[in-house]
Amino acid sequence: MERELISKKELLELTGISYGQLYRWKRKRLIPEEWFIRKSTFTGQETFFPKELILGRIDQIINKKDDLSLDELAEKLSQSPLVPDMHATAGELLERNIVSKVVLDRYGITHGSERGAVYSFPEFFPLFVIDQLLAAGEISLEEGGLLVETLNEQWQKLEGKPCDLLFFRKMGLSTCVIVSVPAELHFDKGVKVVARLSLLDLTEQVKGKLI
Amino acid sequence: MAEGTKQDLKVVGNSSCAGGQYRRVKITGECTIAGNVECEKFSCTGDATVHGNLQTEELSMTGDMQITGDVEAKKIRGKGDLAIDSRICGEDVSFSGNLEVQGDCESGFLEVYGGIQIQGLLSAERLQLRMLGPCQAREIGGGDLDVKRSKGTIWKQLFGQDSSVVLHAELIEGDVVSLDYTKAGVVRGKDVVIGPGCEIERLEYWGKVEVHPEASVKEQIYLKERA
Known part of the structure; x- marks a missing residue:
């Protein structure tokens, strides 16, 4: 089953986040490395994301970042991807x-x-x-x-x-x-x-x- | 090893040792560390090679360092030559000299005086690059990106050797971007300033833009749906 992808440009447009935020969250492991999918397009290499996953995740981050620090949030989100300790x-x-x-x-x-x-x-x-x-x-x-x-x-x-x-x-x-x-x-x-x-x-x- | 019993590692002269968990690592001279190192502070004056990953609160170095694994450090201060065969992740990085990374380089604040060779992604919330030699990165992304020639280039200019002091990148994306002497495929950002000596294939922006008369931009696109 092919996953629906969204380009980085569209993602920023849709969610209103900045490049700075996106890269900060990536660095803090709030957005897993595997979600950054590089593909060739006519303008060169572009980065795509699995649409549903990334939109869900960004929504979570934006909603929770007032209650939790980014590090705490990263800990919660980045636990072993398939069997989190919950x-x-x-x-x-x-x-x-x-x-x-x-x-x-x-x-x-x-x-x-x-x-x-x-x-x-x-x-x-x-x-x-x-x-x-x-x-x-x-x-x-x-x-x-x-x-x-x-x-x-x-x-x-x-x-x-x-x-x-x-x-x-x-x-x-x-x-x-x-x-x-x-x-x-x-x-x-x-x-x-x-x-x-x-x-x-x-x-x-x-x-x-x-x- | 229990938390309280971590030892310091001090090397003076020429030697090699095993990796492990330490409190402070201090190398003066030449040292090869075989294995992963985890410590509070890693300082090196001279020549150090780490065959493995390095995880530390603070890395301070003068001289030559090579790390074959991943580097994770809160604060990095260095002068000299730093070569990383894998990736690096730091919060506050200030470096003069040559930084060579085979993978990605991710950081909060990144300040480099000198040259960079990054095969992967260079990301920084704030990037301040002052070029003193050839610079190259596959992709640059971040909040506030500022690329200029270092003032020291003036000497190279006097002898007509400044043509190599240029940044090459396929893609540069940032919120506030200011570039001098940059050759890039695509530059994308909100507020973009293209300074002298730039050659940009395609520029996409949705805020303010400024292009220096001595710069060439082949295609300039205003993304009005985002403004």
Whole structure:
């Protein structure tokens, strides 16, 4: 899946930030190095960014920079990109719209979704992922269980490597797979890929909601 | 090593030693350090080579230094020749001499008297470059960029050897940009002053612009949608 990119010029125009700010945030590691993508254009080399990620990140920085110093913010944002050291209570997960009540009731670590139960990132992230898919109406609640199980078992083994989650169906059977990217996958005709999600992008989204 | 037990490293004369965590590192003479160094203050008079990364609060040097890894320092003060095979990141950098970086050079305040060769990106919130020799950077970006010839160039001018005292860059982007003797592909900024001796292929601005009669700008574009 090709990500939508935005050029540096457009980014500055859209967000109203200055070059000075952009480079300061880059230096402070608020904007990861990997997001600076260099490409050739007719005017020479230009820098592009993954649009959704950078706009989200700049929004976070602008909103939070009054409460936190840039260094504190950098620490929060730059933790190991795929498995940040974050915790949240069930109540927080609900309030910040990370996980819906239905999912929490059914797949939460404690039965009956006590609001005080503390979830670590690897525990609540799978719930966030299926919540997204359920909300989009792409999977059923049972299939969600399969995904949570797969993510719980397999995701840790990837040790922070960027990867995609694929969910597909054939003849009414559903299954899922986690692949490290970049990877191209080719299926037989009967397979319908229901969803392909970048876990890195989703991690960023959760981080944005929690900070 | 526990926080309180960090040792000082002092080298006088010619020697080599292992990297590690130190409180203060002081080299007088010649020294090769094999491995990463992490310290509060690194000072060198003479010749030092670090085979690894250098992380310090303050780096002060006179002479020659070569670092094969990344350099991370809050404050850098130096005179002489500094060559970094990887990248450098500093808050407050003031350097006279020749600075050579194979990767990116990112800094808060950067002041250089002399020459720079930066293969990657040179970024600074405030850049003050006073050229005394050939300067080159692939890309320059930052807030306030100010590039001029050093006053010392006058001697070179007397002997007709000043033609090499020029900055070459593919792309220069900044909020406030002031350039002298610069050859660049694209210059982009809000308020731009193009001084004497500049050759710019394409200039894009959305604030004020000033072009010296002795400068050449092939294409000048006013970005009115941003103004």
